Amino acid sequence: MTRRAIYPGSFDPITNGHLDIIERSANMFDEVIVAVLVNDGKDPMFSLEERVEMIRAVSRWSNVRVGTFEGLLVQYAVEQGAQVIVRGIRAVSDYExxxxxxxxxxxxxxxVETxxxxxxxxxxxxxxxxxxxVFKLGGSISGLVPPDVEQRMKQRFPS
Ligand SMILES: Nc1ncnc2c1ncn2[C@@H]1O[C@H](COP(=O)(O)OP(=O)(O)O)[C@@H](O)[C@H]1O
Ligand SMILES: [Mg+2]
Incomplete structure (x- = not known):
């Protein structure tokens, strides 16, 4: 059986923390779908298309693809034939x-298992x-997001 996992999120924009989780997931599962949430109600910096494009540009694993979803995540998981939802935990604050x-x-x-x-x-x-x-206040974000993403943020908001 193909072990397929979905890694859902807003990815506005993708960070090195996200990439780290994607890499760990790619090593653990046969296939990983990074799924960008269509309507998350948060006022995004980047459009859905831009977020998808950025993830595609920096994702270098052959078993990782990028998709989008709206509505129930578990329904999307079943449609995609995924048995697993991957989520990242940073601190206790994420846990609850x-x-x-x-x-x-x-x-x-x-x-579907999380x-x-x-x-x-x-x-x-x-x-x-x-x-x-930090970026909007003029602080350096280099090393925290992929260079492609940093470039795009600079183009979008020239200082
Ligand atoms: N630096 C990080 N380390 C580990 N997990 C992270 C990090 N940043 C984000 N995540 C996880 O990645 C997933 C997607 O995050 P995000 O794009 O903020 O979407 P959401 O709006 O669903 O929180 C979440 O599970 C989040 O906890
Ligand atoms: Mg979040």
């Missing part, structure tokens, strides 16, 4: 919300939100 979602998703679809992964320590404080804040 992630636990709620995982248990709700299990109730909705017991066949797996939590920890990124490398160096990325454990990284979030897309913080990256955007």
């Amino acid at each position: 919300y992630e636990l709620q979602m995982a248990l709700m998703n299990r109730r909705l679809e017991p066949r 797996v939590f992964m920890m990124s490398a320590e160096a990325y454990s404080y990284l979030s897309s939100r913080l990256i955007k804040e």
Whole structure:
């Protein structure tokens, strides 16, 4: 059986923390689908298409592909033939919300298992939100996002 995992998120934009989780997932599962959430209600910095493009540009694993989804994640997982949802955990603060979602998703679809992964320590404080804040205030984000992403942010918001 093909072990297929979905790694869902907003990815606005993708960071080195996300990439670390993608790499760990690619090593662990036969196939990984990075799934960008279509309507997440947050006012995004990058459009859905831009976020997908950036992930494609920096994802260098042959068993990783990028998709988009709206509606119920577990429904998308079943449609894609995925048995696993991957989520990243940074600190205890992520845990409560992630636990709620995982248990709700299990109730909705017991066949899909949620797996939590920890990124490398160096990325454990990284979030897309913080990256955007620091960047907008003129701080350096180099080493925290892929160079392609940094380039795009500079093009979008020239200082
Ligand atoms: N630096 C990081 N280390 C580990 N996991 C991370 C990191 N940044 C984000 N994640 C995880 O990646 C997933 C997608 O994150 P994100 O793009 O913020 O989407 P969401 O809006 O679903 O939180 C989440 O499980 C999040 O906890
Ligand atoms: Mg988040």
